[in-house]
Amino acid sequence: MDRTQERHREIESTVADIREIEKRDGVTRESLEKIRARLAKLAARKDLFTLEDFPPPEPGAGRTSCLYRLSEDADHRFALYANAANGTYGTPAHNHTTWAVIVGIEGDELNRFYDRTNEGGVREKGQHVVRQGAGVAFLPEDLHSIHIDGRTLNFHMYGLALEQLHRREYYKPKENAWAVFPAHSDIREARTAHA
Numbered sequence: 428m429d430r431t432q433e434r435h436r437e438i439e440s441t442v443a444d445i446r447e448i449e450k451r452d453g454v455t456r457e458s459l460e461k462i463r464a465r466l467a468k469l470a471a472r473k474d475l476f477t478l479e480d481f482p483p484p485e486p487g488a489g490r491t492s493c494l495y496r497l498s499e500d501a502d503h504r505f506a507l508y509a510n511a512a513n514g515t516y517g518t519p520a521h522n523h524t525t526w527a528v529i530v531g532i533e534g535d536e537l538n539r540f541y542d543r544t545n546e547g548g549v550r551e552k553g554q555h556v557v558r559q560g561a562g563v564a565f566l567p568e569d570l571h572s573i574h575i576d577g578r579t580l581n582f583h584m585y586g587l588a589l590e591q592l593h594r595r596e597y598y599k600p601k602e603n604a605w606a607v608f609p610a611h612s613d614i615r616e617a618r619t620a621h622a
Contacts, residue, residue, distance in 0.1 A: 434475040435619045441469045442498045442505050445584070449505075454526050454586065459564035466530040466582050467560050476509060476532050478580050481617065483513035491516045492575070495617035499588050506588035509580060509617065512536075516575040520549045521597035521608050522568050525586035530562030534579030538563050541570040541598075547605075549598050557581055570598075589614065 428436070444465050452458035470476070484490045492512035499506040509532075520541045529538065536557040541549040549570060555563050562582075565571060585592070595608035 430475060431619055434472075434480075437469060437472055437475060438498050438507065441465060442507060446500075446505055449586070454566065456564070456566065459526055459528060459566070462526075462584070463528050463530060463562045463564045466528055466584055467562060470530045470532045470560055470562075470582055473532060473559070476580065476582075478511060478513075478533060478578060481509045481511045481580060483511040483578070484613065486513075490613055493613040493615055494583065494589070494611060495615050496588075497582075497617055499618070503588040503591045504586060506585045508583045508585075508589075508614070510583050512575045512579045513577075514575075516573070518573045519597045519599065520570050520572045521595060522570055523565060523585065524567050524592050524594050526567060527565045527586070528562060528582075528584045529557050529564075530582045530584075531558040531560065532580040532582065533559060534575070534577055534581075536579050536581055537574040539572045539574065541572070543570070546603070548600070548603050 445462050448458055448461045481495045484493050491514035494508040494510050497507045497509055538555050538557055539551050540553045542552050544550050557563055589611050596605045597608045599606055
């Protein structure tokens with residue numbers, strides 16, 4: 428079996444296990460921790476997921492990160508992406524409107540966590556560095572931001588595909604206002620045909 432076939436098999440097995448966890452346990456902090464642990468097991472297969480396999484945008488491309496779609500069900504559920512970044516990249520505080528789990532494969536990704544304030548803003552309540560084997564998990568309305576400085580490759584898994592998330596919100600600190608998060612503009616198809 429070649430690497431592409433093995434990668435496909437490992438992705439299919441992981442997503443099947445994650446479907447079963449959600450079906451059995453629902454969407455809770457505890458079930459998301461089980462999903463995070465299962466995704467960390469996949470991230471341990473660094474031989475199958477490298478920045479050479481999933482390169483970030485070229486210098487001068489106008490972006491420093493991109494997503495590779497590794498798996499997505501026909502109904503757009505259980506969407507798994509590899510996020511590749513090279514350089515400085517960050518997001519504002521935002522929610523997902525679906526559950527989300529991020530697990531590191533290579534490099535460091537700082538995640539900051541927030542609560543909404545009574546004044547309509549956000550207050551940081553903690554942070555965690557996503558790196559090889561370590562990750563974070565979010566319920567639909569949890570808030571976080573991502574901060575990267577360097578080369579990273581991480582898994583991002585969502586209960587519903589990013590293009591289907593039309594009500595994600597992000598915080599604009601200068602205006603002390605919330606806006607709808609624009610759709611991600613660089614998702615590259617990386618699903619493989621059945622081997």
